[in-house]
Amino acid sequence: MTDSQKRTIGLVFYPGMTSLDIVGPQQVFSALPGIQIHRIWKTLDPIKTDDGMMVLPDTTFENCPRLDVVCIGGGIGQAAVVDDPEVLEFLRKQGSTAKFITSVCGGSEFLAKAGLLQGYRAATHWAARQQLAALGVEVATERVVIDHNRITGGGVTAGIDFGLTIASILCGEETAKVIQLLLEYNPAPPFDVGSPEKAGAELVNKAMFFMQGASNLELAK
């Protein structure tokens, strides 16, 4: 199979994106047969993720081919680029032809701002639910939401469930199962506090306080 015969998945990169939002699905997608992954931003310059790692995009908005799946994640840096016309225009353009329009975590806000989620049910990070609803999206609390060709995941680690769900749609359930086994995805969280409902108000407030602090830090850079 030549590269031009492969199906294409585009992961939009940006400064301050959450690594794990993207690397969860990327690790799944990279194991799929016949898939070409593009890591896309305005330039090919190194990008610092919100956990401090430098990563290199390999595709620009300009030279990106038509994507079968377009995907964007969230991150502490998203406030700085979520209204960027170049980013939204890229999403709109790819969204007009992509087979699947997708996001993980706060990435759903980009899709909504590009006008791609209105009238659809969608997941997002728990802390971004109100914000997404205010953009006219029917916000759902499931970890992965499929509504027609919109596939959205909840916060950060939901990207793994999201990735396996897309793997199953693109390449069948057996392939998705083999990948789940390869990634030994048999989770055993040390605590039972992974959702706001389970964590309770006190931990939720502490998490909100942390996010506020991290955003200020990011803005002060």
Place this chain on the structure above:
Amino acid sequence: MTDSQKRTIGLVFYPGMTSLDIVGPQQVFSALPGIQIHRIWKTLDPIKTDDGMMVLPDTTFENCPRLDVVCIGGGIGQAAVVDDPEVLEFLRKQGSTAKFITSVCGGSEFLAKAGLLQGYRAATHWAARQQLAALGVEVATERVVIDHNRITGGGVTAGIDFGLTIASILCGEETAKVIQLLLEYNPAPPFDVGSPEKAGAELVNKAMFFMQGASNLELAK
């Protein structure tokens, strides 16, 4: 707090490492207060991970300070560097002073080859259990294993459970819980096949076949 007062966590990078092995814990560690993360390799040149992403180390073996926590993951590329004397010497040197000597997934093989796991119980990727046992390590099947100051995680996604466990040890249970909530780590795997025991022989054989193919591809590069 100045950088020199921070506790240091070193993540060893190498060509063909599994992104998710490292990014899972990295995303957790980056949210810890008073922690400096080093991403370490021989040079600062870009490295291609086994899911095809280019990442940049920020610290070399030579200029790496004394680490409080040293950590290495697995990956399709590990066979090419697991006997590299420079890598093993770095692990031995840091291991002689680190408070915690740790690995995720196949990274345990590096620790064992550096002589740092003999006489300890340790976790690894399910497909690497026999190999690790052959190096004189007492292989455990739990997702995260703590034996004295050795902390090891199982395959790939176990790195998230591993990271939260270390977060709890370094900064207390409440901080680890806040991070688990921030990462919305409330997993809902689409299938129940995340361990060889759950997946059964047929899927295990298919996963082994995939890994063999991926290794050959990596070696042919």
